[in-house]
Amino acid sequence: MNLARYPRLVDLLAAQYALGTLRGGARRGFQRYAERDATIRNAIDEWQRRLAPMAELAEPRMPPAAVWEAIERRLGLTAARDAARPRHVPPTPARPARPARGLFDNLAFWRGWAIGVTALAAIAVVVAVRSLLPAATAPTTAPTVAQQPEAAVSHVAVLSSKDARPVMLVAWDEAHSTMTLQPLGKVDLPAGRAMELWGIPASGHPVSLGMLPDSASGKVSAGQQKPESYEALAVSIEAPGGSPDHNAPNGPVVFTGKLLPVS
Template structure:
């Protein structure tokens, strides 16, 4: 089975990033990630999408009364337990060596913690019922060239994308780019053969759009890498003048 087909890769990458791909399927997919830059990029794109949804979802604490209900269901015959936010003395008295009672109490707290977390998740989902619709609406990725760059530590730094037959490229910085005064950051396409192609001057942070000299299909057809250099702003180079500070893969998504 060809897992690199977009109609198969995209949902697998989504499920892996969301944590719902498990067991043997997850292990097989991780093997693909080690072998294919396209698979790694698809996962990182979905991780960025999901992190954006997470940041847009306001945290909602479950009602305080839920805690007492959980305790009554788990320990119907035990004295009422204090929640984990209780004072240190109230918490540690359950950890005093006391045979089976201490072990049972610790195990009980683990279950209580898990259930409390589940209640929090339910509260968040109920408060934002449209989040799944938003996720599903974003699943249809148009045919595009997508690049994801990293810094020297392997941290994602920049996402660039352009429609397959478009002449515009959108660049979003995932972290600020330190550029000294009097210098400018430039984004380059690195084709398999020939000289690097200057794509855009970059801002220090945020998102920018750049006009391309040709359609993406022609410009990126043999490009598998993108890179960023920082150079004097007074120059108009036809090739990079300094070592690259960020680099990454460029793949076609269709």
């Protein structure tokens, strides 16, 4: 099969390959195609480049001790350690049978959690990049990612609530001094209140970047602000018109997230 004849299929498979959701024989087969076809390799490289910055959004987590113990047992490290133990040292006693493990002791849960975080990050980048691609008449044959014009988005941030629930995507177009907002979850805005966006620099006080629409959707002007000046973005709940002090929120800060360059 000549995959190059189906650019939309190549684009879809390259995205799944970079994301890690293309598995088993399908992944190995697609990899063999990529080894022989530069167009497929370029599509994979382009997706990996666009998805890579979002990996920093996932905070490191330490799996429970039971997960490491299960890995050691599967790899035979426990038996090897006992065999290497001096004879005068008694072997590690067998652990008593444990009741069924809960969700957070389950290796499959942590593997699924990692995949979920990666998928969320990937979706955020795809939405950000594709939402600001220059408008054009749709071609007869959809181009691959590698053939598409460079996205206008320069920085992105996924803003999450205090319970780590993704709520809002901010895609910053530095070239046009605009920010595009995309809701990722329900935004609970109290009646008679408004949301204000803040830039958080590495040092110094927060800087107000303006008021946000109640729907957390649409475009807002970035004015003269540059995304390189800030490490993170935050949203506070304020009275209509915003905080009286443009150097600090007056109301509670409800959403925060790192601001990362797309490339």
